[in-house]
Amino acid sequence: MKRLSQLTTQLSFQLRRLPERRLILLLALAVGFSSGLAAVLLKNGIHFIQWILTYWFNTSAGSLLYIVYPGIGMLVSLLFVRYVVKADIGHGITKVLYAISRKKAKIKGHNTWSSMAASALTIGFGGSVGAEAPIVYTGAAIGSKVGQILRLKERHIALLLGCGAAGAIAGIFKAPLAGIVFTLEILMFDLTMTSILPLLVSSVTATAVSFLLLGDVVQFPTGNISLFSMSNLPYYILLGVFCGFASLYFTRGTLYIESRLKSVKRPLQRWLCCAIGLGLLIFLFPPLYGEGYNSLSALLNEDVGKAFGGNIYGSYENETWFVLLFFGGVLLLKIFSMSFTNSGGGVGGTFGPTLFMGGIAGFLVARLINLSGVAEVPEANFTLVGMAGMMAGVMQAPLTAIFLIAEITKGYDLLMPLMLASAVSFVTIRGFEKHSIYTKRLALRGDLITHDKDKAVLTRLSIQPLIETNFNAVLPEHPLGTLVKVISRSHRNLFPVIDVHNNLLGVVLLDDVRPIMFDAERYATIFVRDLMQPVPATVEEYESMESVLNKFEQTGAWNLPVVCGNKYIGFVSKSKIFNAYRQQLQEFYYE
Numbered sequence: 001m002k003r004l005s006q007l008t009t010q011l012s013f014q015l016r017r018l019p020e021r022r023l024i025l026l027l028a029l030a031v032g033f034s035s036g037l038a039a040v041l042l043k044n045g046i047h048f049i050q051w052i053l054t055y056w057f058n059t060s061a062g063s064l065l066y067i068v069y070p071g072i073g074m075l076v077s078l079l080f081v082r083y084v085v086k087a088d089i090g091h092g093i094t095k096v097l098y099a100i101s102r103k104k105a106k107i108k109g110h111n112t113w114s115s116m117a118a119s120a121l122t123i124g125f126g127g128s129v130g131a132e133a134p135i136v137y138t139g140a141a142i143g144s145k146v147g148q149i150l151r152l153k154e155r156h157i158a159l160l161l162g163c164g165a166a167g168a169i170a171g172i173f174k175a176p177l178a179g180i181v182f183t184l185e186i187l188m189f190d191l192t193m194t195s196i197l198p199l200l201v202s203s204v205t206a207t208a209v210s211f212l213l214l215g216d217v218v219q220f221p222t223g224n225i226s227l228f229s230m231s232n233l234p235y236y237i238l239l240g241v242f243c244g245f246a247s248l249y250f251t252r253g254t255l256y257i258e259s260r261l262k263s264v265k266r267p268l269q270r271w272l273c274c275a276i277g278l279g280l281l282i283f284l285f286p287p288l289y290g291e292g293y294n295s296l297s298a299l300l301n302e303d304v305g306k307a308f309g310g311n312i313y314g315s316y317e318n319e320t321w322f323v324l325l326f327f328g329g330v331l332l333l334k335i336f337s338m339s340f341t342n343s344g345g346g347v348g349g350t351f352g353p354t355l356f357m358g359g360i361a362g363f364l365v366a367r368l369i370n371l372s373g374v375a376e377v378p379e380a381n382f383t384l385v386g387m388a389g390m391m392a393g394v395m396q397a398p399l400t401a402i403f404l405i406a407e408i409t410k411g412y413d414l415l416m417p418l419m420l421a422s423a424v425s426f427v428t429i430r431g432f433e434k435h436s437i438y439t440k441r442l443a444l445r446g447d448l449i450t451h452d453k454d455k456a457v458l459t460r461l462s463i464q465p466l467i468e469t470n471f472n473a474v475l476p477e478h479p480l481g482t483l484v485k486v487i488s489r490s491h492r493n494l495f496p497v498i499d500v501h502n503n504l505l506g507v508v509l510l511d512d513v514r515p516i517m518f519d520a521e522r523y524a525t526i527f528v529r530d531l532m533q534p535v536p537a538t539v540e541e542y543e544s545m546e547s548v549l550n551k552f553e554q555t556g557a558w559n560l561p562v563v564c565g566n567k568y569i570g571f572v573s574k575s576k577i578f579n580a581y582r583q584q585l586q587e588f589y590y591e
Contacts, residue, residue, distance in 0.1 A: 021194070024156060027146055028163045028198035029205055035139035035167030036206030040213045042116050042135050043172060049124025050290070066126065066310075067283050070341065071275030073125020077118045078271055078345025085114045090347055092137030093438045096165060096187065099144065101442070105158035106148060111141035118347035126289045128278065128337035130352020132172060139168025139206075159198055162187055166199045167206035173219055174210050175407035178400060179203035185397045186438065219408040220293070222300045226378040228414055235377055239365045240389050240421035244428025246331070246361050247393025251429075251437045253335045254350065261343035274344025281337045285330050286310035288337040292356040299363045299383045300409065324367065331360045350437055354394045355387050362386020384411050385421045392422035393429040396436035461545040461580055467562050469570040473498045474528050476505060481523030483513065483531070496561060496568055497532045504561055504568040506532040538563045539572055548572065 018026070053069055081089060087108070089095075092115055099107050119134035143164030147157030162183045170179030180199045264270040282288050286309035287295035298307035304323060313322070338353045366382035369375055384405060391401035401422045406412050435443045472490045474483055476497055486495065493510040508531050516522055536555035539548050541564045551560060552574050562569045 020156075024159060024198050025201055027150075027160055028201040031139075031143045031146055031160055031163045032167040032170075032202030032205030033209055034142045035135075035164050035202065036171035036209030037213075038112075038116060038138050038142065039135050039168055039171030039206065040210055042120055042131055042138070043214070045116070045120035046124045046131060049120060050126075053125065066286070066289055067279040070126040070128070070278050070282065070289070070346075071271075071344070073122050073127050074275055074278075074341060074344040074346040075271055076125070077121045077127075077347055078267060080118055080121065081114075081345070081347065082267065085110060085118070087114075089115045089118060089134075089137070090342055091438075091441075092133040092140075092349060093186065093351075094441055096137060096140045096161070097438060097442055099140070100158055100161065100187065104154045105144055105161045107137075107141040107144040107161070109141070109145050111137055112145055113138070115141075115347060119349075122341065122346035122348050123290060126282070127341040127346040127348055128282075128288050128290065128292070128334070128353070129341045129346060129348020130291055130350065130355075131348065132169070132351030133349020134347060135168045135172050136165050136349075136351075139164035139166075139171075143167075143202075159195055162195070163198050163202035167202040169404075170203040171206035171210045173404060173408050174207055174214070174216075175404055176200075176203040176207040178404035178407050179206065181403050182397070182400045185400050186395060186436075218410055220297055220300055220384075222380060222384065222409050222411065224300070224302045224378070224380040225384065225409075225411055225413065226381055228381075228416055232375070232377050232381075232417070233420070235365075235369055235375065235382075236385060236417040236421050237424055238369075239362060239382060239386060240424025241428050242365055243358060243361055243386060243389030243421060243425040244393050246357065247390055247425060247429045248432050250335055250350075250354065250357060250390070250394050251433055251440065254339055254437060255440065257336060257339040258343055261339060267345065271344045274340040278337055278340040278344065281333055281340070283312075285326070285333060286312070287330050287356075288334060291352045292334075293352070296356055296359040296383075296387075299359055300380050302380050320371065324364065327360050327364055331357055331364065334360075350394065354391050358387035358390025359383045360386070361390055381414060381417070384409055385414060385417045388418045389421040389425040393425040394437055396426060396429065396439075398422040398426045461577070461584060463539065463541060463543060463545065463548065463562065463572060466572050466576045466580055467541075467570040468573065468576070471496055471571055473568065474508065475499065476527065476529035476532060478528045479524050480513075480516065480526040480528075480531075481520075483508065483528055484517050484523070487513065487517065494559065494571075496571075497528055498568050502568055503566045504535065504538065504563055506534050507561070508532055535561050538566075540564070541569060545577070549577065552577075 081087070087110065089111065096107070099105055115134040115137045119131050122129060123131055140161045141164070143160035143162070144157055147160045152160070165187055166179040166183040168179070169182045170176045180196070180203050183199055261270060261274065264273060287307065289309065295307040295309050298304070308326070334353055334357050338350065341348060362382040362385055363379055365386065366377050366379040369377050370379070388401040388405040391404070392398040395401070402415070402418045405418055406415060411418070471492050471494070472486045473496045474486055476499070483495070487510065495508045497505045497508060499505060508528060512531055512533070516526065536557050537551045537560055539551065539560050539562045541562060548560070558575070559571045559573045562572050
């Protein structure tokens with residue numbers, strides 16, 4: 001171990017001697033390779049677990065096991081996370097965003113494997129979630145850890161984190177362009193030549209690893225995609241609107257269900273409730289088992305019978321009304337099955353369920369249009385475009401949606417409807433929901449970093465390091481003579497007034513004392529309470545920096561007291577905040 005540590009230190013020293021840009025490109029190549037390999041391992045791990053569990057029975061004999069397996073997987077994952085990892089590793093993309101905004105892009109080392117292992121168990125057993133968020137968390141952790149080991153600057157660690165995330169998306173979908181756009185649009189990296197080249201290297205490397213080890217088959221091969229027809233343009237707009245409202249239902253419904261399930265405090269009791277709920281949903285709607293990609297592929301190839309994922313309904317599968325009711329139920333209940341999986345101890349993301357629900361939404365819209373007799377539209381096309389529309393709404397990332405769906409389906413002939421539906425869906429949901437499902441939790445806590453550099457830098461700043469405590473406090477009953485002695489020992493021009501319990505009562509300004517401070521006859525007749533002024537505003541110890549600056553602007557003050565409740569802590573000055581802002585801007589952002 002000591003020898004390994006010495007080698008790591010020596011390698012770190014040698015690498016840091018390289019020119020900065022060459023070093024980052026070399027590390028981006030290594031991170032991309034590692035992220036691509038992690039994506040391959042995760043996909044193969046999921047498929048291997050699924051094969052072990054199902055190869056020995058046929059569908060009819062093993063139907064009950066399909067209902068039980070997801071609960072077992074959730075329990076195994078719950079125990080793994082609780083007793084092995086001992087950390088919360090759910091909601092991976094949200095945690096990556098939090099690491100960028102609040103933890104100087106540093107992610108703990110166990111995340112380079114723990115999310116991958118837990119999600120393989122969850123999804124391999126049939127949990128109704130996606131593998132994409134865990135692999136993004138894994139790739140980001142790989143990039144972050146490389147930067148930490150080499151003791152790079154914060155902005156370089158953040159860039160390698162982005163390279164890992166881009167490589168993870170590129171590797172798991174074999175979609176290099178989508179990997180880059182995902183990082184720029186969702187993880188909110190700035191688009192500069194300094195950042196784009198490492199992301200490009202990482203994405204291409206991860207994609208090459210994935211193609212080399214998994215072959216050149218795309219994620220969703222399609223054989224029934226028709227050429228785009230301008231006459232169908234209004235119906236793609238209609239699909240975009242539908243996907244926008246479905247995305248709103250997805251975002252708010254998921255957060256609401258998860259918050260309700262969290263009210264069940266005992267983990268095993270919550271697991272049991274979620275396992276029973278998920279098993280019942282899968283029994284009624286077999287496509288909810290696992291990622292649902294088999295059903296999605298069937299719809300893309302216009303094989304509705306196969307998309308049912310089972311044969312428990314017999315001849316009803318051919319009834320028009322039943323097809324609409326069935327897949328309408330799947331669309332509405334997917335967020336429940338996903339929330340049951342994550343809340344019951346499973347580890348997975350919303351990325352896969354978003355694609356699944358988008359495909360179902362596109363199919364339903366197309367089938368309803370065809371049944372209405374208004375027009376005849378290709379259902380496979382609408383299934384594909386619906387995937388992009390839903391992703392654009394839920395993730396509020398239209399560019400990622402367009403390029404990802406085009407790459408994973410080879411649906412480049414449908415770029416125009418992909419762009420149209422994604423844009424309409426995005427505009428629709430933005431009228432009701434400002435934040436994506438990944439950013440809403442962070443935004444509510446004030447921890448969200450954005451593309452606006454001013455707001456992003458303010459988000460990364462915190463009050464605690466900027467608090468100044470070398471102000472001499474006085475009590476309201478102190479006479480002027482005592483106050484003058486305090487002034488003589490102080491280098492400040494204001495003095496907080498507190499009571500015996502350290503509650504802040506007000507301040508005394510030196511300018512108000514100066515006219516009488518040399519009048520010794522008044523030292524015993526004037527008291528601090530006579531000179532005290534109320535403070536224009538107070539700042540809480542953990543208040544957001546944006547809120548603090550708003551208080552400075554509203555009051556016109558140069559210093560504001562910091563309190564915890566009403567207990568005096570110190571002061572924060574506008575000049576110190578501006579100095580910290582400039583330093584943060586220089587340290588984190590590239591030219």
